[in-house]
Amino acid sequence: xxxxxxxxxxxxxxxxxxxxxxxxxxxxxxxxxxxxxxxxxxxxxxxxxxxxxxxxxxxxxxxxxxxxxxxxxxxxxxxxxxxxxxxxxxxxxxxxxxxxxxxxxxxxxxxxxxxxxxxxxxxxxxxxxxxxxxxxxxxxxxxxxxxxxxxxxxxxxxxxxxxxxxxxxxxxxxxxxxxxxxxxxxxxxxxxxxxxxxxxxxxxxxxxxxxxxxxxxxxxxxxxxxxxxxxxxxxxxxxxxxxxxxxxxxxxxxxxxxxxxxxxxxxxxxxxxxxxxxxxxxxxxxxxxxxxxxxxxxxxxxxxxxxxxxxxxxxxxxxxxxxxxxxxxxxxxxxxxxxxxxxxxxxxxxxxxxxxxxxxxxxxxxxxxxxxxxxxxxxxxxxxxxxxxxxxxxxxxxxxxxxxxxxxxxxxxxxxxxxxxxxxxxxx
Numbered sequence: 001x002x003x004x005x006x007x008x009x010x011x012x013x014x015x016x017x018x019x020x021x022x023x024x025x026x027x028x029x030x031x032x033x034x035x036x037x038x039x040x041x042x043x044x045x046x047x048x049x050x051x052x053x054x055x056x057x058x059x060x061x062x063x064x065x066x067x068x069x070x071x072x073x074x075x076x077x078x079x080x081x082x083x084x085x086x087x088x089x090x091x092x093x094x095x096x097x098x099x100x101x102x103x104x105x106x107x108x109x110x111x112x113x114x115x116x117x118x119x120x121x122x123x124x125x126x127x128x129x130x131x132x133x134x135x136x137x138x139x140x141x142x143x144x145x146x147x148x149x150x151x152x153x154x155x156x157x158x159x160x161x162x163x164x165x166x167x168x169x170x171x172x173x174x175x176x177x178x179x180x181x182x183x184x185x186x187x188x189x190x191x192x193x194x195x196x197x198x199x200x201x202x203x204x205x206x207x208x209x210x211x212x213x214x215x216x217x218x219x220x221x222x223x224x225x226x227x228x229x230x231x232x233x234x235x236x237x238x239x240x241x242x243x244x245x246x247x248x249x250x251x252x253x254x255x256x257x258x259x260x261x262x263x264x265x266x267x268x269x270x271x272x273x274x275x276x277x278x279x280x281x282x283x284x285x286x287x288x289x290x291x292x293x294x295x296x297x298x299x300x301x302x303x304x305x306x307x308x309x310x311x312x313x314x315x316x317x318x319x320x321x322x323x324x325x326x327x328x329x330x331x332x333x334x335x336x337x338x339x340x341x342x343x344x345x346x347x348x349x350x351x352x353x354x355x356x357x358x359x360x361x362x363x364x365x366x367x368x369x370x371x372x373x374x375x376x377x378x379x380x381x382x383x384x385x386x387x388x389x390x391x392x393x394x395x396x397x398x399x400x401x402x403x404x405x406x407x408x409x410x411x412x413x414x415x416x417x418x419x420x421x422x423x424x425x426x427x428x
Contacts, residue, residue, distance in 0.1 A: 003028060004029070004030040005029065005069050006031045006032075006033070006065070006066065006067050006068045006069070007029055007031070007033070007068070007069045007311070008032075008033050008035065008062050008065065008067040008069070008071070009023065009032060009033070009070075010034075010058060010072045010074070010077055010082065011052065011072070011073030012038045013073070013296055014296055014297050014299070014369035014387075015073050015074075015293075015294055015297070015299040016037070016041065017038065017040055017044075017368050018299045018388075019071055019073060019294075020032055020034060021044065021365070021367075022304070024045070025309075025310075026309050027309070028312060029311060031046075032044075033045055033046045033047070033048060035047070035048045035049065035050035035058070035061055036048065036049050036050055038369070038370070038372060038382070039354075039372040039379045040366075040367070040371045048061060052077045053076050054080070055077060055080050055081045058070075059082070059085040059089050059091070063091070068091070069094070069314075069315060069318070070091055071095070071314060072094065072095040072293070073293060074293065075101070075104050075153060075291065076153065078095050078098075078104070078293060079102070079104060079105035080098070081098035083095050083097045084097050084098050092318050092319060093318060094271075094314045094315075094317065095273075095292070095293065095318075096270050096272040096273075096274075096292045100263075100269070100271075100272075100292065103290040104289075104293070105153060106152065106187070107149050107150075107151045107152075107189045107289070108151045108187045108188075108189055111124050111126060111191070113262065113266075117258055117261075117265075118258075119254075119255055119258050119259060119262070120283075120284060120286040121191075121286050121287045122147070122192045122194050122286065123191060124190065125189070126151070126187060126188070127172075127187065127188050128187045130172060130176050133172045134169055134172060137165055137168055137190060140165055140192075141165070142165050143163075143164050144163075144165075145161055145162065145163060146161075146162045146164075146165065146168040146192070146193060147159065147189075147190070147193050148171045148172055148188060148190055149189040149190075149191070150175050150180075150181045150184050150187075151184070151185070151187035152183060152184030152185065152186065153184055156230065156231075156232050157181075157230075158181050158184060158185070161193060168190070175188050194286060195282075196286075197242065197279070197280050198217070198277070198279050198280075199216070199278050200217070200218060200277050200295060200298065201215055201216075201251055201275075201278060202214075202276075202298065203256055203276065204273060204314075204323060204327070205260065205272060205317060206271055206320055206322070207271060208264060209322060209323045210256065210260055210323065211324055212256075213306065214238045215238065215240040216237065216238035216239070216240055216295070216302055217238075217240040218298060219233065219418060219421050220234070222234060222340075222418075223418070224420045225420065229345055230345070231338075231344065231345045231385070232296065232384075233295070233338065233385075234337075234421065235297065235337045235422070236295075236300070236335070236421070236422075237334070237399075238302050238334050239329070239333065241333070241396050247280065250284060250285060251276075251285045254284065254285065255278070255285060255287060256276070259276075269320075271317050271318055271320060272292065272293070272318070273291075273293055274290060274291075274292065275291035275294065275298075277289040277290070297367075297369075297385075297388050300336045300367045300388050300390050301334035301335065301336045301390050301392070304330070304334065304390075304392060305329060305330050305332060305334055306327035306328055306329055306330065307327070307330055308328060330392075332399075333393060333395050334390060334399055335390070335391055335396070335399045335403045335421055335422040336367070336388045336390040336403070337389045337404070337418065337421045338369070338385050338388055339385075339386050339407065339411060339417050340385050340386060340415070340416045340417065341370070341381055341383070341386055341412075341415070341416070342414030342415070342416055344385065344416065348384050349414065350370075350380070350382050350383070351381065351382075352381040352413055353378060353379070354387070354412045355411060355412070356411065360406050361402050363391055363402060364390065364392075364403065364406045365390045365391075366387055366388070366389060366390075366411075367387065367388040367390060368386075368387060369385045369386060369387060370384060380412075386411075386412065389407050390403070391403035391406065399422065400422050400423070403421070404419065
């Protein structure tokens with residue numbers, strides 16, 4: 001008889017809603033609960049309050065609920081050591097432990113790791129004091145792009161692509177002297193700006209083994225044509241149609257395999273997702289960053305694009321069991337478009353009623369990111385990125401038409417979305 005398990009999903013965004021939907025499809029699942037969840041998730045699963053930054057509170061909740069398997073979505077609980085706490089209670093958990101999660105919690109640690117093992121990345125320097133940081137900046141041209149990053153978690157806001165040395169220097173002072181990002185800015189990374197097109201690859205890692213999830217291309221800027229300020233992500237296409245097989249194999253051979261080998265050398269027992277942010281330069285693919293969890297909004301479409309049961313493969317990774325090199329692709333393409341509140345990523349209104357009584361085409365789903373239920377049980381907006389519209393089709397062009405047909409409904413007043421997510425770009 002097949003095992004049936006009770007699953008706890010930790011998180012409250014679109015990524016976690018997508019994971020919940022995958023868990024509900026699995027024959028292994030007896031029940032799914034979410035902590036803390038959101039308004040949309042509460043229609044699919046029981047939602048319970050928890051402080052995601054408190055690993056002991058997460059472990060207590062899981063133990064009280066007699067959870068068999070926990071899946072952690074966001075980086076905050078991972079970096080805080082939630083996996084260690086849950087496993088101390090004998091609860092199988094999907095996600096890297098605290099030691100492995102340092103790859104997202106410390107950009108300086110990651111850059112030093114990449115340099116030590118000669119994994120391609122940008123030229124850089126790590127600093128904790130203003131004077132040596134500014135001296136290092138002096139090695140760059142006065143005019144030209146320079147990247148400055150707060151080392152710790154800063155909710156995607158701790159990075160500046162400066163247009164010149166003076167602008168970079170001011171950001172250095174803002175972080176190290178003015179404490180703009182608090183303890184997350186105790187250290188900074190200064191690195192060269194790399195020209196090229198960005199993409200990302202998610203690896204499902206089980207100790208010494210990994211499996212490759214579909215490639216994806218995020219659209220970070222608020223405006224069409226990648227203009228305006230950065231956001232948490234305005235939409236994704238997967239697989240990334242601009243990544244031919246030869247480049248994917250180059251990424252696997254020159255970046256993925258050396259990284260997993262280096263984990264072994266460092267005695268890092270990595271189990272979970274390794275999200276590799278990449279840039280395709282004229283010198284080949286290089287690493288922009290490592291994240292230790294599924295991307296958001298990448299999760300919303302890459303999980304439905306492989307044939308295997310998500311719960312089964314997540315369990316295999318969490319237990320350190322063997323994986324196939326590649327998960328079996330469905331052969332489809334998918335696009336997700338983020339419906340954002342008016343004014344995002346700056347000031348925006350919340351508490352706007354949401355209407356979902358629209359006829360959606362087959363293959364289109366609505367994922368909730370920033371939603372909640374008011375005191376009367378009415379669904380309303382609660383964040384900047386409110387809904388994700390996801391469309392699957394036989395090819396990217398059909399997915400593009402399908403997703404934008406669904407986006408043209410009015411779900412809430414003031415909704416904003418980019419109209420160019422997944423538009424074709426030249427193949428390298």
